[in-house]
Amino acid sequence: MDIEQKVKEIIIEELGVEASEVTLEANFIEDLGADSLDTVELIMKFEEEFEIDIADEEAEKLTTVGKAVDYLTSKVG
Amino acid sequence: MVKDKIAIITGAARGIGFAIARRFAGEGATVIIIDLAQDAVDEAVAQLTTDGFSAAGYAGNVVNGEQMAEIFKTIHARFGAIDILINNAGITRDGLIMKMKESDWDAVIAVNLKGTFICTQKVSRYMMKQRHGVILNIASVIGLMGNSGQANYAASKGGIIALTKSTAKELASRNIRANAIAPGFIRTPMTDTLKPEVVESYAKAIPLSRMGEAVDVANTCLFLASDLASYITGQTIQVDGGLIM
Numbered sequence: 001m002d003i004e005q006k007v008k009e010i011i012i013e014e015l016g017v018e019a020s021e022v023t024l025e026a027n028f029i030e031d032l033g034a035d036s037l038d039t040v041e042l043i044m045k046f047e048e049e050f051e052i053d054i055a056d057e058e059a060e061k062l063t064t065v066g067k068a069v070d071y072l073t074s075k076v077g
Numbered sequence: 078m079v080k081d082k083i084a085i086i087t088g089a090a091r092g093i094g095f096a097i098a099r100r101f102a103g104e105g106a107t108v109i110i111i112d113l114a115q116d117a118v119d120e121a122v123a124q125l126t127t128d129g130f131s132a133a134g135y136a137g138n139v140v141n142g143e144q145m146a147e148i149f150k151t152i153h154a155r156f157g158a159i160d161i162l163i164n165n166a167g168i169t170r171d172g173l174i175m176k177m178k179e180s181d182w183d184a185v186i187a188v189n190l191k192g193t194f195i196c197t198q199k200v201s202r203y204m205m206k207q208r209h210g211v212i213l214n215i216a217s218v219i220g221l222m223g224n225s226g227q228a229n230y231a232a233s234k235g236g237i238i239a240l241t242k243s244t245a246k247e248l249a250s251r252n253i254r255a256n257a258i259a260p261g262f263i264r265t266p267m268t269d270t271l272k273p274e275v276v277e278s279y280a281k282a283i284p285l286s287r288m289g290e291a292v293d294v295a296n297t298c299l300f301l302a303s304d305l306a307s308y309i310t311g312q313t314i315q316v317d318g319g320l321i322m
Binding site: 035 | 205248251
């Protein structure tokens with residue numbers, strides 16, 4: 001499975017949103033209704049699924065689906 | 078009230094922790110005892126299982142984040158949930174401020190305060206995912222009133238009360254409640270060594286004019302962990318016979 005697809009599936013699962021909402025431009029908080037705890041959980045889930053560590057300063061920049069996909073692709077792709 | 082719940086209690090091999098474990102087990106909870114020494118843990122678990130209760134135990138140091146994370150992971154995998162966490166592990170290293178060793182300050186703050194933080198942090202991960210949970214932190218009236226010769230202990234317990242409030246605020250949206258219990262003068266193996274006249278002098282200051290029993294603390298924990306307390310979070314409940322009001 002490619003990384004983009006896997007990232008989107010994690011987001012759908014964690015945030016309980018529809019697949020159609022999870023566009024690359026979608027902002028986790030503004031568009032997908034995540035709160036601060038959700039974003040922490042999401043990052044933890046990425047770390048678990050991709051077996052990587054995401055530093056806090058990196059995590060803060062991952063505000064949209066696309067940014068998360070790009071970051072994770074660069075780390076594990 | 079806590080039937081079939083999975084309840085982890087730290088520092089539960091003896092004293093108040095064990096009394097809490099026994100009380101919860103008696104109500105049908107599966108209790109998981111965490112304490113420093115494996116033999117003490119095994120003995121405590123054996124006491125409960127011999128009485129027909131559901132219990133398990135793990136040896137661990139609450140100050141060791143990596144170790145605690147592993148233990149909680151194992152518990153979650155084995156039991157499928159973590160419904161209740163009771164942060165009870167605590168130590169004293171009494172001494173006047175003028176004479177207190179920094180190492181005694183550090184040790185008490187580490188076990189009592191950091192240990193509570195570490196267990197809360199690791200367990201809240203599972204509670205957040207399951208969207209429910211109860212965290213109870215055993216503080217002390219000393220954390221409210223201070224005590225000569227116990228600056229480190231008082232600071233750690235006062236810290237626990239503030240930590241409890243922050244925990245309650247951060248996790249409320251995930252249906253996780255956090256409360257602190259502040260026991261007063263409770264009869265434990267530690268206080269049994271005190272001279273009768275010392276006990277009497279303490280009792281004089283208590284409106285109910287007696288020491289409390291560990292089960293008094295356990296009963297309060299039981300209430301706070303149950304759905305009877307579903308609208309209570311971020312509070313510190315004193316179990317002290319009216320010692321301070």
